[in-house]
Amino acid sequence: MIEAHSLTKRYGERTAVADLSFTVRPGIVTGFLGPNGAGKSTTMRMLLGLDAPTSGRAVVNGRSYAEHRAPLHEVGAMLEARAIHTGRSAYNHLLALAATTGIPARRVNEVIDLVGLREVAKKRVGGFSLGMGQRLGIASALLGDPATVILDEPVNGLDPEGILWIRNLLKGLAAEGRTVLVSSHLMSEMALTAEHLIVIGRGRLIADTSVAEFTAQAAGDVVRVRTEDAEKLRELLAGPDVTIGSQEPGVLEVTGLSSDRIGRIAADHAIALAELTPQQASLEEAFMELTRDAVEFQAPASELVAAGSEGRAA
Structure with a gap:
């Protein structure tokens, strides 16, 4: 278990x-998210004793990193995969x-096989x-068969097969x-790997919750x-705490009522529904929405719009 106390x-x-x-x-994979400059790297360095906090305390499995007699057996970390002597194999x-x-x-051979580096070892x-x-950095983190694993950007540079591999590896470690x-x-x-999220912005906690929440x-x-009876249904659903929008004919986007409640109202008035779908934001959309005010460097809105248009055109 990792605990940060008023860091x-x-x-x-x-x-x-x-x-x-x-x-x-x-027992679960926890994602640590935040915009550039949010303080993620500094926080991870404090967890590992590489930076001393100005105040507060970080402990792993009940002790600070330096207090563990065999740290690599307790905590395996990768903060910079390429921090390795380039002349060594x-x-x-x-x-x-x-x-x-x-x-x-023998553990060296085990982790080499685990990360798929046997041919280039x-x-x-x-x-x-x-x-x-990246694979070598992960092998280094897992060398001591640690109870706690801390990885910074582990999928950087991996191909699709490698990304799937690290996803399954992390889930397996948590299991x-x-x-x-x-x-x-x-x-x-x-979104595919983590079950829980810790989100920070400008060094402060924004969210500590499950991915679904x-x-x-x-x-x-x-x-x-x-x-087909969108206008009739709109009148039936209208209320002081209900917002109803429409982006296309025959389609309503309703906020303030559950899908069950909407379905019951439609059934009571014999209105046939072709679709009744609760909308869920993607993790990326949720992240952008909830960290909007915590972004250190933000592109002008005109550039964001242009980028979005180019993406759609592509």
Whole structure:
């Protein structure tokens, strides 16, 4: 288990993390999200004892990282995959880590096979692709068979097969009862991998909730209704706490009523429905909505619109 208690980190007059508290529990994959400059990297460095907090405390499995007698057996981390001597082979890099931390050499071969680097294990790391470097970083994190795993952007540089592999690996680690904290900018991948989210912005906590609750909060309980009697149904659904929009003929977008309630009203008045669908925001949409005011650098609205138009055209 990872626990952050009122973590604060200041660099001169700039506050990178402000009174941040959260708990990462074992048995599930927890996504750690935030815009650029939100304080994610600083927070992870404090969890690992690489940065000292200005105030507050971070503990992993009940102790600070430095208090563990065998840290690599407790916490496996990857913050910078390419922080490896480029003249060493992958095998020798892992062997050196193992030798200095009391890990048997056979474990080196196990993690090399686990991350799919057997064919290049004896090659120098300097010639590795970005994806191969990521795999080696993950192998280093898992070398001590740790109870807690902390990974920063683990899918960077991986091809689709590699992304599927890391997704299944993380879920497998969580299923074994380990604590798994993963930072990523790929919202689509986090939606498929994480069950819980910790979202920060400008160093402060924005959300600490499940993925389902996070996206539902952003969706605003919108229900899409399609019927040939749209205008009649609109009149029946109207109320002081109900908002009804329409983007196309015969379709209503209703906020303030559940799909069950809308269905009952339609049935009571013999209105046939061709569609009754609760709308759910994607994780990316929810993230953009809830972190809008926490973005450090934001493109002008005209540029965002243009980018969206180009994407649709493509």
